[in-house]
Amino acid sequence: GAVVSQHPSWVICKSGTSVKIECRSLDFQATTMFWYRQFPKQSLMLMATSNEGSKATYEQGVEKDKFLINHASLTLSTLTVTSAHPEDSSFYICSARVPPTLHSNQPQHFGDGTRLSIL
Amino acid sequence: DAKTTQPPSMDCAEGRAANLPCNHSTISGNEYVYWYRQIHSQGPQYIIHGLKNNETNEMASLIITEDRKSSTLILPHATLRDTAVYYCIVRVGAGTASKLTFGTGTRLQVTL
Numbered sequence: 001g002a003v004v005s006q007h008p009s010w011v012i013c014k015s016g017t018s019v020k021i022e023c024r025s026l027d028f029q030a031t032t033m034f035w036y037r038q039f040p041k042q043s044l045m046l047m048a049t050s051n052e053g054s055k056a057t058y059e060q061g062v063e064k065d066k067f068l069i070n071h072a073s074l075t076l077s078t079l080t081v082t083s084a085h086p087e088d089s090s091f092y093i094c095s096a097r098v099p100p101t102l103h104s105n106q107p108q109h110f111g112d113g114t115r116l117s118i119l
Numbered sequence: 120d121a122k123t124t125q126p127p128s129m130d131c132a133e134g135r136a137a138n139l140p141c142n143h144s145t146i147s148g149n150e151y152v153y154w155y156r157q158i159h160s161q162g163p164q165y166i167i168h169g170l171k172n173n174e175t176n177e178m179a180s181l182i183i184t185e186d187r188k189s190s191t192l193i194l195p196h197a198t199l200r201d202t203a204v205y206y207c208i209v210r211v212g213a214g215t216a217s218k219l220t221f222g223t224g225t226r227l228q229v230t231l
Binding site for chain 2: 004006034043044045046049091093095097108109110111112113115
């Protein structure tokens with residue numbers, strides 16, 4: 001089945017640094033990818049929708065200058081957390097949807113997430 | 120956008136069927152019902168989806184009521200590895216704007 005790979009799976013860095021997370025669709029081309037964030041004991045919250053070749057669409061309350069998204073190819077989207085601070089510590093999960101055929105009901109597949117800890 | 124309501128937690132004995140309910144009374148005619156699960160510290164795993172007919176795959180069965188206002192995910196023989204949070208989601212929008220919005224899900228605990 002469709003596989004989404006996310007890297008790194010775990011990162012610890014100092015406050016003020018920038019961290020890049022990669023999301024790859026391994027066996028399909030994804031024109032659309034999604035980035036979610038999950039805090040402990042909470043559900044997934046959609047941050048932004050990434051479309052190949054165009055600007056990402058951010059959900060309300062998500063700072064686009066803080067969370068930079070690049071979707072330069074059909075198999076790769078990146079999320080960069082700029083000038084990260086302890087409150088940005090979270091579990092970040094990407095997702096990609098198999099391109100629609102006649103119907104827009106293809107499932108999304110998720111990566112295994114990146115646990116980000118800012119000291 | 121249709122919202123879903125699920126019980127916060129359920130228990131199931133290993134080997135028995137786990138029946139997870141979901142209410143989506145405001146679902147519209149062209150919205151699909153999706154089920155995902157999330158095992159601790161992993162990304163969500165797709166299980167099954169359907170529009171109005173019952174669906175079955177190697178993981179589970181999905182039963183959707185005739186009025187489509189509720190559905191039930193059935194794991195026919197639950198194992199300890201099925202312990203996870205199960206999310207019932209109604210697909211929002213259509214085409215490239217379509218996205219999955221997660222609720223709080225049901226925490227299923229499978230016990231010996």
